[in-house]
Amino acid sequence: MEAQPRKRSWAEPFKIKMVELVKMTSLEEREAAIIEAGFNTFLLKSKDVYIDLLTDSGTSAMSDRQWAGMMMGDESYAGSENFYHLEKTIQDYYGYKHVVPTHQGRAAEHIISQILIKSGDVIPGNMYFTTTKLHQELAGGQFADIIIDEAHDPESEHPFKGDVDLNRLQALIEKHGADKIPYVCIATAVNMAGGQPISLGNLRELRELTQKHGIMIIHDMTRVAENAYFIKQREKGYQDKSTAEIVKEICSLTDGATMSAKKDALVNIGGFLAVNDEEIFDKARNMVVVYEGLHTYGGMAGRDMEALAIGIKESILDDHQRARIGQVQYLGDKLIAMGVPVVRPIGSHGVFLDAKKFLPHLSQDEFPAQTLAAELYLDSGVRAMERGVVSAGRNSETGQHNYPKLELVRLTIPRRVYTQAHMDVVAESVEEVYLKREKIRGLRMVYEPEYLRFFQARFERIVG
Numbered sequence: 001m002e003a004q005p006r007k008r009s010w011a012e013p014f015k016i017k018m019v020e021l022v023k024m025t026s027l028e029e030r031e032a033a034i035i036e037a038g039f040n041t042f043l044l045k046s047k048d049v050y051i052d053l054l055t056d057s058g059t060s061a062m063s064d065r066q067w068a069g070m071m072m073g074d075e076s077y078a079g080s081e082n083f084y085h086l087e088k089t090i091q092d093y094y095g096y097k098h099v100v101p102t103h104q105g106r107a108a109e110h111i112i113s114q115i116l117i118k119s120g121d122v123i124p125g126n127m128y129f130t131t132t133k134l135h136q137e138l139a140g141g142q143f144a145d146i147i148i149d150e151a152h153d154p155e156s157e158h159p160f161k162g163d164v165d166l167n168r169l170q171a172l173i174e175k176h177g178a179d180k181i182p183y184v185c186i187a188t189a190v191n192m193a194g195g196q197p198i199s200l201g202n203l204r205e206l207r208e209l210t211q212k213h214g215i216m217i218i219h220d221m222t223r224v225a226e227n228a229y230f231i232k233q234r235e236k237g238y239q240d241k242s243t244a245e246i247v248k249e250i251c252s253l254t255d256g257a258t259m260s261a262k263k264d265a266l267v268n269i270g271g272f273l274a275v276n277d278e279e280i281f282d283k284a285r286n287m288v289v290v291y292e293g294l295h296t297y298g299g300m301a302g303r304d305m306e307a308l309a310i311g312i313k314e315s316i317l318d319d320h321q322r323a324r325i326g327q328v329q330y331l332g333d334k335l336i337a338m339g340v341p342v343v344r345p346i347g348s349h350g351v352f353l354d355a356k357k358f359l360p361h362l363s364q365d366e367f368p369a370q371t372l373a374a375e376l377y378l379d380s381g382v383r384a385m386e387r388g389v390v391s392a393g394r395n396s397e398t399g400q401h402n403y404p405k406l407e408l409v410r411l412t413i414p415r416r417v418y419t420q421a422h423m424d425v426v427a428e429s430v431e432e433v434y435l436k437r438e439k440i441r442g443l444r445m446v447y448e449p450e451y452l453r454f455f456q457a458r459f460e461r462i463v464g
Helices: 027-036 064-070 081-093 105-116 130-138 166-176 200-213 224-234 243-252 278-291 302-315 318-337 368-380 420-435
Strands: 098-102 122-125 142-145 183-187 216-220 256-260 271-275 350-354 385-387 408-412 443-447 458-461
Touching: 027 368, 064 302, 081 098, 081 243, 081 271, 081 302, 098 105, 098 278, 105 130, 105 216, 105 256, 105 271, 105 278, 122 166, 130 142, 130 183, 166 200, 183 200, 200 216, 200 243, 224 243, 224 318, 271 278, 302 318, 318 350, 318 420, 368 385, 368 408, 368 420, 368 443
Parallel strands: 122 142, 122 183, 183 216, 216 256
Antiparallel strands: 098 271, 256 271, 350 408, 385 408, 443 458
8 A cells, every 4th residue: 555645734935034022911901901992802902912813904914025015106196106016916817907996995895885886776795794784785775695504504514605595696686676786795705704715616606697687796805815725725626726817717707896905915004996897997986086096096105006016916826825724724723622612614814703602691682702802802812803793783774783693703813923823822712711601791882883883882791
């Protein structure tokens, strides 16, 4: 019998050139900090955080080539050379024809929503995202969830939980009519489902259905390269394809895209709207001048556009994605081995704790995910994010809480920032909180802003 090759360890495809010192705090200091923040990890000061897993948005480490590119910033008000480099990079690597830069992704969401959505329209999507859904509603539309049922089950091992339920979409078309559906919003590496990918097979079937009814697909491509890497690993026929090739194929099946470049594309600020339709592009260029800046910078400095163009090229490298997703998998595997309930399979940009199973004695009215995020910070100074009833907001008609099936805490891992040792510290802290979970009490909300309440809401402990 032929001997099997011995499994070898892997390492990150980079070496560290510069470090930023972080501070360990005492339990007393963390207790004071979380109370001052109203038990909302968004309101903590970064100086009081040890390992920051709040978000992967704008928190990644840029490469030496990106920093060198920053020195090549052309800060001309009009016609910056960096814009033309960015435009060509997006056309070459993603395939979209027209590019409108924006200061970040939600600005692109605002512009496309205002252009395409009319009052009374329905916008189907593979699970909501907070800012996307709000912009659709502010434009007069209504979001409709068409993701497969497995996406709402944290224990399901379905490899593509970002897939669309095509029968559900067909039913919406029959109910409302295709003229009331301006586009289908498709996210790659679906955030609220736990960073779960959509398959190319499903996307091709969706493209066929939407073309039949004259409906566009607008792609939330914030983490498209991570989704592409999962396709390479999990979808038959793509093992020998590069991440770059798969990214291009994903984009070719859509009509346009919004991009928060602060995630996949490895920059601290920036985004864009990319479309193929000339008329939509013309309207977007007019709007960006009103809300963002001239159409050749759209709220971004020239140096940031240059760093973004370079970051796009680095994001689609197989070695980068292997290490990026590998680190997330490393943390997820450790937590599963400890018996901690998490969303499975492990997703792209973070490990999502199942707060309902972690704290089963707390109802959603006691905000178990918000509570768990606060308790994790108290234990170790690790900052995470709630993705449950607080993020879901309220029903616009009844004023009552929306109660999502998934009540999650997101341990979001910035790209190229932390070591595996940091992941060990995080895992041990989660385990420590899990061991004392029965003693944890919930929270009540004492302040709620009008929009996107998870950013600024304040809470207090329930006593007695």
